[in-house]
Amino acid sequence: MREFRLKDYKLGDTITAIATFPGKSALGVIKVSGSKALEIASKLFKPHKKKNIKKVLTHTLHYGWILDKGRRKKDKGKSIKREREEIVDEVLLSVMRKPSTYTKEDVIEISSHGGVAVVNKILELVLKQGARLALPGEFTYRALVGGRIDLLQAESIQGIVDAKSEDALSLASSQLRGDATLKVNRLKDELKELFIQSESAINFPEEELDIPSLKLEKKIDDLIKKVDNLLRGSREAEIMREGLKCVICGKANVGKSTLFNCLLKEERVIVSRTPGTTRDVIEETINIRGVPLRIYDTAGIIEPKDLITKKAMKKTLEIFSEADLVIFVLDGSRHLAKNDLFLLEKAKNKNIIFIINKSDLIQRLDQGKMPKDKAIVKMSALDGKGLSNLEKGIYKTVFELGVDRENIIFLSHYQRQILQEVAVSLNQIKAFLKESQPIDFINIELKVSLDNLGRLSGEILSEEILKSIFSNFCIGK
Numbered sequence: 001m002r003e004f005r006l007k008d009y010k011l012g013d014t015i016t017a018i019a020t021f022p023g024k025s026a027l028g029v030i031k032v033s034g035s036k037a038l039e040i041a042s043k044l045f046k047p048h049k050k051k052n053i054k055k056v057l058t059h060t061l062h063y064g065w066i067l068d069k070g071r072r073k074k075d076k077g078k079s080i081k082r083e084r085e086e087i088v089d090e091v092l093l094s095v096m097r098k099p100s101t102y103t104k105e106d107v108i109e110i111s112s113h114g115g116v117a118v119v120n121k122i123l124e125l126v127l128k129q130g131a132r133l134a135l136p137g138e139f140t141y142r143a144l145v146g147g148r149i150d151l152l153q154a155e156s157i158q159g160i161v162d163a164k165s166e167d168a169l170s171l172a173s174s175q176l177r178g179d180a181t182l183k184v185n186r187l188k189d190e191l192k193e194l195f196i197q198s199e200s201a202i203n204f205p206e207e208e209l210d211i212p213s214l215k216l217e218k219k220i221d222d223l224i225k226k227v228d229n230l231l232r233g234s235r236e237a238e239i240m241r242e243g244l245k246c247v248i249c250g251k252a253n254v255g256k257s258t259l260f261n262c263l264l265k266e267e268r269v270i271v272s273r274t275p276g277t278t279r280d281v282i283e284e285t286i287n288i289r290g291v292p293l294r295i296y297d298t299a300g301i302i303e304p305k306d307l308i309t310k311k312a313m314k315k316t317l318e319i320f321s322e323a324d325l326v327i328f329v330l331d332g333s334r335h336l337a338k339n340d341l342f343l344l345e346k347a348k349n350k351n352i353i354f355i356i357n358k359s360d361l362i363q364r365l366d367q368g369k370m371p372k373d374k375a376i377v378k379m380s381a382l383d384g385k386g387l388s389n390l391e392k393g394i395y396k397t398v399f400e401l402g403v404d405r406e407n408i409i410f411l412s413h414y415q416r417q418i419l420q421e422v423a424v425s426l427n428q429i430k431a432f433l434k435e436s437q438p439i440d441f442i443n444i445e446l447k448v449s450l451d452n453l454g455r456l457s458g459e460i461l462s463e464e465i466l467k468s469i470f471s472n473f474c475i476g477k
Contacts, residue, residue: 009141014040015134016126018119025114030122032131033139037106038095040129043069044122045093045110046085058097066091066110066122088125089118103139104146144458151415151458152180159241159410164285164292168240171408180409181457187226188453194219195450198443216442217433220426227423233407234416239324241410243285243292246394247319249347250329251339255357259329259381260284260297263390289395293325325397326352327390332378333361336369344370353393357381411456418456425449 014034020027032040042053047064056062066088094109101107110126112118127133135141140157143149149157152175159172174180194216248256264284282297296319320326326347330340353375356365360380370376375393379386411419425445432441454460 008135009138011142011145014131015138015142016123016131017134017139018123019109020114020119022116022119023114024116028112028114028119028122030110030112030119030126031107031139032109032126033101033103033105033107033134033142034131035106036130037108038097040126040131041093041095041108041110043129044125045091047093053093053095056095058095058100060095062093062095064091064093065089066112066125068121068125088121089113091122099146102148103142104148105142149176150181151456152184152409152411153178154458155410155412155415156180159237162241164243165240165287168237168292171237171240172410175410183230183407183409184453184457187223188450188457190219190223191446191450191453195443195446198439198446201439202443217430220430220433224423224426224430227419227426229407230409231416231419231423233409234411234419237408237410239291240408243294244324245319245322246293246295246325246327247323248295248297248327248329249320249343250331251337251343254329254331255381256329257297259327259355259357260295262381262384262387263295288391291395293394296323320346324351325394326350327355327394328352329355329357329381330365331358332356332363332365333358335364336366341369351397353377353390353397355379355381355390359386415456418452422449422452422456425452 012035014032014036016030016032019029019031038054044066045053045062045064046067047053047062051062053062068086068088089112092111094107094111096107096109098105098107110122112122137154140149140154144151144154156172156175159175160169163169163172248260250256260282263286284295286293286295298319328343328347330336348371352371354370354377356363356367356376356378358380359378360383367376375397377386377390377393379390425448429442429445432445451460
């Protein structure tokens with residue numbers, strides 16, 4: 001995939017893209033933004049009632065047809081060529097004038113029927129009239145550059161598109177309204193106040209404007225706590241948006257696939273008493289209390305006897321190593337075996353929930369050898385007994401640190417790195433205070449923190465952060 005740079009997002013161009021999902025559907029929408037948008041509309045669109053599209057009121061909807069005037073023919077007996085109008089589709093045309101638009105530019109949207117051929121034909125005609133195909137996220141980029149939104153709001157738009165639950169949608173929408181920007185601006189204001197005080201102490205030493213060390217240390221501790229809360233909140237937001245990679249593992253024939261079906265509430269996997277029935281990794285997405293889980297049913301850990309089994313074991317261990325959460329299934333009717341202990345060792349540093357399955361049978365498993373600090377749920381996957389306890393356990397394990405809803409914030413990977421750099425600077429200031437270092441050292445770290453918060457919200461634009469956000473956008477957003 002080509003990497004786009006800032007210079008590729010030329011603001012003087014009129015851009016266009018298909019804004020709806022490609023394929024057979026009721027509607028297809030082509031969006032055009034830029035100085036030529038209304039001129040392009042006037043050349044392609046024939047309104048049902050005669051009017052000048054370039055002069056109609058903003059935020060109005062017009063019924064008519066898209067025409068292809070590209071074909072020419074000769075009049076009979078004459079050498080003069082004239083254009084032949086060909087109707088492409090019956091459409092509705094939306095006209096939105098700057099600055100009250102998404103991009104702060106003139107925007108038109110053509111709503112046609114949703115066939116692949118017709119939408120692509122209209123796009124082709126728009127491109128012939130002087131527009132160019134938009135780059136990923138370019139409409140949102142123009143909204144950012146035009147001052148309509150900041151970087152945090154731009155990130156929330158992707159959060160809305162990717163939302164897999166109502167909670168994720170609600171949080172992304174609140175960030176689009178500016179809630180996250182307010183949080184960052186409050187942090188910035190507090191840091192700015194300390195920075196001004198440190199600047200004054202450096203520039204006017206004769207005034208003896210010393211900052212009380214204990215008061216400053218308390219203030220820095222408070223800021224560190226707020227930044228740490230936002231970092232934890234960004235991790236929770238990522239879980240809500242992307243889903244948590246959750247692996248069901250255990251030795252062969254302990255009931256992993258039965259549990260998988262139980263969680264899905266359908267028979268997704270064929271279940272057999274024969275050990276080793278599951279030979280591949282099977283993935284589905286489920287929603288538990290607002291938490292999307294990308295859940296994987298893996299092959300049981302058994303002694304590989306052939307090439308296929310060896311490949312299944314390799315894939316299982318790869319998925320296992322990448323898991324955010326491990327659901328470790330044990331057969332409660334049997335004693336712990338060597339393969340159980342092997343997996344216990346592998347999973348000791350993971351977020352893990354132990355399922356003691358087959359609780360409807362006589363229990364022989366000794367829990368004394370199991371970790372004392374991990375969640376243990378007894379259940380029977382066959383009849384669903386204990387499923388609600390498992391769902392509670394999953395939610396508690398995922399959010400065991402307890403993040404306040406007001407601290408949840410959607411950040412790109414690069415934005416999260418910037419916030420981590422702010423935390424590093426604040427902890428460095430704390431160390432300087434303990435060592436009674438000169439105020440100049442503190443001043444420098446405060447300036448670094450302020451600049452980083454500016455990069456986070458988009459006051460200071462950088463190639464890396466823009467790429468990290470807009471590379472994930474679709475072409476028409």
